[in-house]
Amino acid sequence: MSEVQQRLEKMMVDSGAYLKGHFLLTSGKHSGHYMQCAMMLRFPDNAAYAGAQIASALSGRQVDFVVSPAVGGLIIGHEVARALGVPFLFCEREEGNMKLRRFPVPEGKKFVVVEDVITTGGSAEEVREHLEAAGCLWEDTCCIVDRSGGNHRLKRDPLSLWKVSFPVYSPDDCPLCADGSKPYKPGSRKVDEA
Template sequence: MENKIDVIEILKECDALLEGHFLLSSGKHSNRYVQCAKVLRFPDKAEKILSLVVEKIKDLDIDLVVGPAMGGVIVSYELGRQLGKETVFTERKNNIMELRRGFEVKPGARIIIAEDVVTTGKSTIETKKVLEGLGGNVIGVACIANRTKDDIGMPIYSAIDIDIQVYESDDCPLCNEGKIDLVKPGSREFKDNK
């Protein structure tokens, strides 16, 4: 339990745990948002938080760590550094996740996907599909914060599980109050219905 308290304290210290009214990439709204880029700007803090994840995955016989761009790139690098494993990243081209830049996946390679935050699991699932299409064997996802309550089809190894209230855009109490402006903090492009 102490580890969870430490992670929350680090996130708050770095202004990475935001309070307000946020538009998520799913189109839903929330009252809190985890902006891991704010903690990842401090290598010592990233090392400390991700060492908790390394403890959970170090015995999984991992060949490759893959982080979806943007959020997973620094996380994959730090996990790979601590594990002594190769790291690469996937990225979107024309809104489709791909492995580019001459990166390769060896057939049968045991792969852990690295994310900053798992919310809906969309990027993770897209990345898994790409990697398995190249012959890789995805064994799970490692992340700083796990927000999902859904089964995304693979184990999630996180430094912390965070419960954040999420609302449908047409039934959001924050919109109904009208006191806090809606902010889109993430990097994924999409169209909001509201």
């Protein structure tokens, strides 16, 4: 484990962002582990550190702006943009679809999508597709934690600071359910939202 991963794990544990229990994930699957980066990012020093590390990983690449899906990517996206010295934009759901609602489209400009945790990559991929369709040029998708295990909807694997893989179960085959516990739904998105 790298020094960055060790520091991130400590920040996640110390802030209560790394949870163990029985969780209902956005995908509809169950897991005994959940990472709620908002708990870590509520501390500005943690957010600044993670943002600077992602920006450092993008060194040498042209990035004209950073964009994130609301709500999970807002804080970390802003910190990455600050570290890169570029504008920060965000997309939000409108009638179920991610859209750039509050900002003019920076057509012809290169962007990175920044998310806190990628499990399915659904929101981040929607943001990429929306901005590419509007004439922007996608450079990469980045996150603090990639917990997808390679099973995501992204165009390619995200640039991440920490890759983790936890077992996930279908509700019908969940050993946690078999033991009698009920899953808890953390996070900000409804189940089965892509």
